[in-house]
Amino acid sequence: MPEHMWRGRAALAVTAVGALAAATACSPGSTQSGGSGDLAGVELLVAAKWTGVEEENFTEVLAGFEEETGATVTYESTGEDTGAYLGPKIEAGEPPDVAILPQPGLVQEYAAQDALVPLSGDAATALQENYTDYWRQLGSVDGEAYGxxxxxxxxxxxxxxxxxxxxxxxxxxxxxxxxxxxTATTLSEAGITPFAMCGASGWTLTDWFENVYLSQAGPQKYDQLVAHEIPWTDDSVVQTLETLAEVWGEEEWMAGGTQGAVQTDFPTCVSEVYGQEQAAMVYEADFVAASAEEAGATVGETAQAFPFPAVGEDSDAPVVVGGDIAVAMSEAEGVQRLMAYLASPEAQTTWAGLGGYLSANSQVEAGAYPDEFTRTLAQTILEAGDDVRYDLSDQVPSQFGATEGKGMWAALQDFLRDPSDPEAAAEKLEQAAAAAE
Structure with a gap:
């Protein structure tokens, strides 16, 4: 993809977005009552981890549903640990009407607990019409669509x-x-440290692994590894670890050396590139833009990005996507209507225009995004078609893929400290995966 496609002023600048949202959103924690409509008098509770600008923008999206239906929708933040918030509420029989889950693995877990309500009616239709097979399957369990x-x-x-x-x-x-x-070699020879690493935040290391694995091993192997149909000692895993060691094993390529790489969290690693200028590059998702701006950079100008490169001559560049999945947790009146609205291009076009947002909805037009940079990111997700994949660590059991000090996080942090034995690291991953099951 031409480099200019990755430039342009990003809509992720939090200051401008926050000002817009603050001018239009209502009081924190709830949206304005819609008044009249066929759901007048209906009250719904939606819970997600979002705070700050994300919360303000989402409540503005919810306000469109209120205006359309007359329902009143209250928003409540779960905090960063969505499971810790939802667990007691599910046990007490008082879950939110709709929850936004940060991991597909939680869809599987809550469906197994009979804590989710399948999509039906207009909600099921909206999912079918607006999303490709891969995204529909991502939110489904045993053929039943939930997310x-x-x-x-x-x-x-x-x-x-x-x-x-x-x-x-x-x-x-x-x-x-x-x-x-x-690139890295020349930067290092010029006295410029190539990478800032965010190793203290273990999830960033799983993202490194997933991109290399998807490109090097391919989508089919990726799916097999997610389902644990192949062991983590498979040659494809070992090869990916060997590839990662080409960067992780070069101490002088990482800000602060190996010790600094393991001890630096996200978003501190972003400030090591933008602001402190201790390194030339940092790997992470589109949300780096907000941290770069906080460090004084201008996205599209002093902070630019390029696609994660293809691994191997015959490989494609990977497209790995994370994100948040909406699920229904009650059968109250209006819940399926709200789910249909959230799956609609109308709702997601509204959010796209506010910035700091990407959609996997096939019906959201590129023009919905207010700048070239974000439009390009959104298009690459859609154009990847059947080869796009969701974050692997968020699809496996959370104890293995998304728990601090355990599973993938711990094994890859150990490997970052000493990447000399990929086979041993693969064995640690396999043991952790088996234990989580």
């Missing part, structure tokens, strides 16, 4: 400082071999 991918995150991006690249005389790489053999 709608409401908000996506593009996780196949490497961010960089153009001034550092210009100083070293390098350009954004198109392949992994270009990244390691030319």
């Amino acid at each position: 709608v991918l409401l908000k996506a995150a593009h996780k196949s991006i490497i961010w960089y400082r153009p001034d550092a690249f210009d100083q070293a005389g390098v350009t954004p790489p198109g392949t992994w071999s270009d990244l390691t053999g030319t």
Whole structure:
């Protein structure tokens, strides 16, 4: 993809978005009552992890449903640990009407507890009409549709400082071999540390793994690994770890060396590139933009990005997506209507216009996004078609894929500390995966 497609002023600048949302949103925690309509008098509770600008923008989206139906929708933040919030409420028989889950693995877990209500009527129709097979299957359990991918995150991006690249005389790489053999090497020889690493936040390391694995092993193997149909000791896993070691094993390529790489969290690693200028590149998703702006960078100008490069001559560049899935947790009047609205291009077009948002809804037009950078990210998700994949660590049991100090997080942090034995690291991953099941 041409580099200019990854430039342009991003809509992820939190200051402007926050001002817009604050001008139009209602009081924190709820949207304005819709008044008249066929759901007048109906009160619904929606829970998600979002706070700040994300919460303000989402409540503005909910306000459109209120205006359309007359229902009153109250928003409640779950905090970062959605499971800790929902668990007691499910046990008490008082879940929110709609919850936004940050991991597909939670859809599986709650469906197994009979805590979810399948999509039906207009909600099921909206899912069928607006999403491809892959996204429909992602929110389904045993063929029953429960979830709608409401908000996506593009996780196949490497961010960089153009001034550092210009100083070293390098350009954004198109392949992994270009990244390691030319870009990183040349930067290092010019006295510029190539990477800031976010190793203290274990989820960033799983994202590294997923991008390399998807490109190197392919979508079919990726799905098999998610389902644990192949062991984590499979040659494809070992090969991915060997590939990662080409970067993780080069201590001088990482800000602060190996110790710094393991001890730096997200978003501190972003400030090491933008603001502190200790490194030239940082890998993470589109949401890096907000942290880069906080560090004083201008997205599209002093902070730019290129696609995560293809690994291998015959491989495609990976497109890994994270995001949040809306599910119904009650059979109250209006719940399926709200789910249909959340799955609609109308609701998601509204959010796209507010910024800081990407949609996997096939019916959301590129023009809904207010800048070229975000439009390009959204298009790459849609154009990847059947080869796009959701974040692997969020699809496996949370004890393995999304728990601090355990499973993938711990095994990959250990491997970052010492990437000399990929086979041993693969064995640790397999043991953790088996224990989580």
